[in-house]
Amino acid sequence: MRPTFLTRLVNGELFDPIVYIRILNQRQALMLDCGRFFDLSNHELMLVEHLFISHAHMDHFMGFDQVLRVILHRQTPLNVYGPPEIRRQVLAKLGAYTWNLTREYALEIRIHEVAPGCITTTVARASDGFAPSWTGVRERSGEELVKTLWYTVEAVELDHKTPCLGFVVKEAFHINIRGDKLGPLGYASGPWLGMLKAAIKSGRTMDIPVRTMQGTRLIDSEQLARELVIVSPGQKITYLTDIRYCEANLERLTPLAKDTDVLFIETFYPDEMREEAHRKGHLTARQAGEIARELGAKRVQAMHISPRYHDRREVVLDELKQLISAPK
Ligand SMILES: [Zn+2]
Ligand SMILES: [Zn+2]
Numbered sequence: 001m002r003p004t005f006l007t008r009l010v011n012g013e014l015f016d017p018i019v020y021i022r023i024l025n026q027r028q029a030l031m032l033d034c035g036r037f038f039d040l041s042n043h044e045l046m047l048v049e050h051l052f053i054s055h056a057h058m059d060h061f062m063g064f065d066q067v068l069r070v071i072l073h074r075q076t077p078l079n080v081y082g083p084p085e086i087r088r089q090v091l092a093k094l095g096a097y098t099w100n101l102t103r104e105y106a107l108e109i110r111i112h113e114v115a116p117g118c119i120t121t122t123v124a125r126a127s128d129g130f131a132p133s134w135t136g137v138r139e140r141s142g143e144e145l146v147k148t149l150w151y152t153v154e155a156v157e158l159d160h161k162t163p164c165l166g167f168v169v170k171e172a173f174h175i176n177i178r179g180d181k182l183g184p185l186g187y188a189s190g191p192w193l194g195m196l197k198a199a200i201k202s203g204r205t206m207d208i209p210v211r212t213m214q215g216t217r218l219i220d221s222e223q224l225a226r227e228l229v230i231v232s233p234g235q236k237i238t239y240l241t242d243i244r245y246c247e248a249n250l251e252r253l254t255p256l257a258k259d260t261d262v263l264f265i266e267t268f269y270p271d272e273m274r275e276e277a278h279r280k281g282h283l284t285a286r287q288a289g290e291i292a293r294e295l296g297a298k299r300v301q302a303m304h305i306s307p308r309y310h311d312r313r314e315v316v317l318d319e320l321k322q323l324i325s326a327p328k
Contacts, residue, residue, distance in 0.1 A: 004150060004171050005235050007262060009303055010037050013317070014310050016059045017241050017303040019264050020044065021169060023150055025194060030153065032167055032239045032264075034063040045070040050146055052153065053082035054241055055164040056089045064093055068109075072126065077108040081145055081155065083163040087113045087122050091132060099129035114145060114155055114165060143168075143256055149201040156256050158249045160242040160281040168256050171234030175200055178228050185227060186213045196224050200231075238295070241266040241304050244278060245287040254294060263297035266304040270315045273306075282306075285316045289323025300324055 002024060010018040016035025022044075023029060029047040033054055045067055054060055064080075071078060080090055090111045105126035113120040123134040143154040152172070155165045175197050182189055190211040199206050199221040207218040238260040243249050257263070268282035277284045283291070285302065292300045305316050 002176075003235055004174060005169065005237060007237060007264075009264060009301055010039055011035070013267075013302050013313065014305050014307075016063070017264070017266065018063070019237075019239055020048075021237065022047070025197075026150055030151075030169065031067070032169075033060045033241070034067060035059040035061065037063050037066065042070045046074060048078065049076060050079045050081065050153065052145075052155070052165070052167050052239075053080065053086060054166070054239075055083055055160060055162055056086065057242065060242070061089070064090070068093075072102070072107055073105060075106045077110050079110045079112060079146075081112045081114055081153075081165075083157060083165050084113055084115055087111050087120065087132075091122070091124065091130070094124055094130035099126065102126040102129065112145070114140075114157070116140075116157060119145070149198055154256055156252050158240075158243045158252060159246065160244060162281075164242050164281075166241075166243065166253050166257070167239045168260070169237045169239075171236075172201075174232045174234045176230040176232060178230060181228050187228075188212065196221055196228075200225055200229065235262070236260045237262045237264070238297070239264045240283075240291070242268075242281065243283060244281040245283055245291075250291070250294070253291075257295050260295050260297045262299045262301065263292050263295060264301045264303055265292060267302040267316050267320050268304055268306050270309065270319050285319040286323055289320045292320075292324050297324075 267285035271286040
């Protein structure tokens with residue numbers, strides 16, 4: 001089965017945590033955090049429609065300029081989500097440059113400031129030199145930030161001695177097309193398969209122009225679903241970084257991230273640095289392992305190891321491994 005989300009921890013375990021998620025068969029991608037990076041191509045950055053910033057410490061936000069520079073000529077907007085203050089912080093970055101040559105550019109930055117219960121959106125356009133031109137507030141149902149046919153993204157506000165968002169990217173259900181059935185039924189693969197998936201995802205019934213051996217034929221999507229489709233549970237990906245290990249954080253994140261398929265989680269220090277971790281609002285590897293067990297995470301990816309342990313990363317990684325592989 002091909003998953004819908006192709007995930008990549010761009011900087012590996014040691015450096016600024018960034019997760020890039022390509023949405024399969026769609027020309028789009030999501031980016032979780034945006035510190036310093038070298039290993040994302042211009043093509044990959046051009047696909048980013050939604051950029052999620054957990055908090056604006058430099059190691060999570062300084063790459064914003066790199067993204068902006070690549071997408072400046074783009075027609076489609078960039079949505080940026082972050083905790084309270086993100087509006088001021090993005091506008092401050094945009095305000096740091098001279099924009100006298102961008103009057104003809106179509107790029108629009110939509111800044112979404114996420115607070116419990118509501119999202120405040122500000123629009124800044126290249127054609128106006130990125131002066132903020134529109135602001136609106138919408139109520140937020142539950143933890144949801146973005147909902148499309150293919151995925152939803154939810155966020156919960158956690159404590160890092162400053163508000164820090166944890167993110168969950170989910171696919172409601174997964175559609176597998178039975179390729180082995182196409183030939184025997186006289187069908188040939190083509191863009192109509194994407195239309196069929198979209199119809200099923202949206203819960204609508206419609207006639208699909210199917211490529212067959214005898215030319216194009218309109219066939220009802222329900223019939224095609226019965227013939228070709230296997231539905232399975234969707235993927236769930238959780239991203240947690242820069243959070244304090246405390247009851248309040250655990251209570252807030254657990255309902256959202258329970259039963260996650262892939263957990264990206266910071267392992268900033270080994271447990272011998274527990275007090276320092278608490279003071280700085282970070283997790284130790286042992287605490288990350290405890291969270292992973294609590295969430296029932298099927299796969300755990302360590303990230304954001306403190307520079308102090310870069311030459312001894314096994315200390316941190318072994319601690320995490322021991323905890324998640326221990327019997328419950
Ligand atoms: Zn950090
Ligand atoms: Zn931080």
